[in-house]
Amino acid sequence: MIVTLTPNPSIDRAVLIDALRRGEVHRATGSRIDPGGKGVNVSRALAAQGADTVAVLPSGGPEGHLLDELLDSAGVAHASVPVSGTVRMNISVLEPDGTTTKLNEPGPTLSEAEVAALLDTTLERSSSAGWVVGCGSMPPGAPTDLYAVLVRRVRERGGRVAIDSSGASFSAAVAATPNLIKPNHEELAELVGHELPMLRDVRDAARELVSDGIEVVAVSLGGDGALVITADVCAHAIAPISAPLSTVGAGDCMLAGLLHGLSTGHEPADALVTGVTWGSAAVTLPGSRVPSPADLAGIRAELTLDPDLSRAIR
Ligand SMILES: Nc1ncnc2c1ncn2[C@@H]1O[C@H](COP(=O)(O)OP(=O)(O)O)[C@@H](O)[C@H]1O
């Protein structure tokens, strides 16, 4: 069982247009909505593959009702904590060449009691979980150290915890030493405070974090695949996709696959292959649709345990 906590979930609306021109009226050629937020997407990706998961999230307002309904109809188990604010709507503008422009709202302001209820619900649901996963940004009102507290509370009980976030809440969580983190290229650079132009730089930055006590650092690198670093492994995997349709949620699917691999007893390098397969499959799908088993069938990830460290990262 994998429990996800998404303090700031969303309704994701993807709008397709021919080309984005600032200040002009655009006629959309298509649109779709999906339940969203990083932990919600991790749970959606796991549920789509038949894996046991529950998504913990705050839910309020009309968008909150819609989110609950969308999760119910997708068969994603969720524990929604009622809140007085309204769940946000995030918009992705997709162009035919794969360019994605995202507009993320700040989300509702949570009260102290609502934050406490979210944390308590997550911990209640986690008693028999293989992994507890905290993902995404903090809504207004949530303390910067929410993920750090989650890490400490799960680890005190002997559980395993993964975090995927950005900014101050991610740095605070990393300082509390989760078992696993999944930054993307930009988030890792932000975490270590300098640019990471080559795979060697990514590896070195991830190794620094491993030496601080994080067991698995998985770095997603967009079209350059992903790297997993542990105390004894440096593995790179890539599954190129010729015409990506939407990258929204690809990192969440990658994390879901990685955790699924680890929780079903695979070594980190093999779990990375599952992660990259799920992530690459996600970019072939519209909006933030998560891959079904059939969507994974044509994806082939290439794994190397001795990657070319001079590879420039886009
Ligand atoms: N353009 C792409 N081509 C092929 N795979 C991709 C592409 N973009 C993303 N992916 C896959 O999705 C994973 C996550 O993508 P990334 O953009 O790094 O995550 P995030 O959404 O967290 O920023 C990558 O590790 C890779 O497997």
Ligand SMILES: O=P(O)(O)OC[C@H]1O[C@](O)(COP(=O)(O)O)[C@@H](O)[C@@H]1O
């Ligand atoms: O919490 P944040 O950082 O605002 O991100 C939330 C957004 O990220 C997503 O989880 C998608 O993730 P990515 O676009 O980063 O792959 C959306 O579902 C959601 O709208």
